[in-house]
Amino acid sequence: MIKEYVPSFTPPATRDDTAIWFAFHGGNVLVGISDAGPALMSCRHPGEHGLETTREHYLGTYGGQHCYTAELAGPNGLPPNHALLGLRDLFGHVDDTLAGLSGRAYQILEWDRNHRYCGRCGGETVPRSTERARECPSCKRTSYPPVAPAIMILIINGRSLLLARKFGWGNTRYSALAGFVEPGETLETTVIRETREEVGVEIKNIRYFGSQPWPFPNNLMIAFTAEYAGGAITPDGVEIEEARFFDIDELPKLPPSISISRRMITAVAADLAQQYR
Numbered sequence: 001m002i003k004e005y006v007p008s009f010t011p012p013a014t015r016d017d018t019a020i021w022f023a024f025h026g027g028n029v030l031v032g033i034s035d036a037g038p039a040l041m042s043c044r045h046p047g048e049h050g051l052e053t054t055r056e057h058y059l060g061t062y063g064g065q066h067c068y069t070a071e072l073a074g075p076n077g078l079p080p081n082h083a084l085l086g087l088r089d090l091f092g093h094v095d096d097t098l099a100g101l102s103g104r105a106y107q108i109l110e111w112d113r114n115h116r117y118c119g120r121c122g123g124e125t126v127p128r129s130t131e132r133a134r135e136c137p138s139c140k141r142t143s144y145p146p147v148a149p150a151i152m153i154l155i156i157n158g159r160s161l162l163l164a165r166k167f168g169w170g171n172t173r174y175s176a177l178a179g180f181v182e183p184g185e186t187l188e189t190t191v192i193r194e195t196r197e198e199v200g201v202e203i204k205n206i207r208y209f210g211s212q213p214w215p216f217p218n219n220l221m222i223a224f225t226a227e228y229a230g231g232a233i234t235p236d237g238v239e240i241e242e243a244r245f246f247d248i249d250e251l252p253k254l255p256p257s258i259s260i261s262r263r264m265i266t267a268v269a270a271d272l273a274q275q276y277r
């Protein structure tokens with residue numbers, strides 16, 4: 001059963017209960033290691049294990065248990081049977097809700113660390129008591145944890161999918177096209193622009209597929225499918241090294257299963273297999 005996450009920024013008055021701690025050092029999270037695999041830290045406070053924290057935020061409850069995110073003072077002095085695990089590696093071991101929550105935990109710490117000073121007047125910011133925000137007492141500028149929207153587009157032509165391989169030494173994986181939303185764009189405009197820029201083709205019948213928070217560093221991937229409407233595939237030679245249509249029975253090496261890209265390619269290929277049976 002998937003446990004429910006209830007967000008909140010107001011911590012409980014006391015810390016009597018065992019809570020889930022997302023304790024970070026850089027981009028790595030502290031986990032206990034056992035035969036069952038890595039598990040997030042469960043304790044009243046990391047101080048119980050002799051660990052010092054430099055910043056802490058309350059996240060709400062997960063399955064009724066309080067959750068906190070914290071920055072560890074250093075990578076040393078870890079308790080026995082504990083290790084620092086990259087956030088991407090944790091994603092493969094926990095359910096989607098907990099993966100999303102660990103991404104949120106990481107992004108809140110990053111935002112807190114990067115917004116200690118006002119971007120407008122340089123004054124020192126303070127946390128606001130009524131919401132998760134930092135405010136500049138001098139000029140009243142407020143900052144919130146940022147989210148950068150990015151689109152992903154899977155182009156369908158009959159029973160083939162347009163997949164692209166990015167530049168990168170030894171990169172053999174193919175994926176759907178992706179790109180960032182620019183100021184003033186609708187998502188549809190971004191999808192059309194990115195497709196033209198990266199592979200030079202036209203599309204039609206754009207349809208929403210789903211979305212996934214991607215905390216590397218603070219993206220929300222919004223995934224679409226579209227039908228091929230014309231034009232010769234021309235990789236931009238900057239971001240995309242190679243792009244072509246693959247028959248659904250001959251798909252190349254794809255991104256890992258935790259990514260929405262993989263989920264979308266698999267789902268669309270299964271639909272087309274039904275359709276062209």
Ligand SMILES: [Zn+2]
Pocket residue numbers: 118119120121122123136137138139140141
């Ligand atoms: Zn200011």
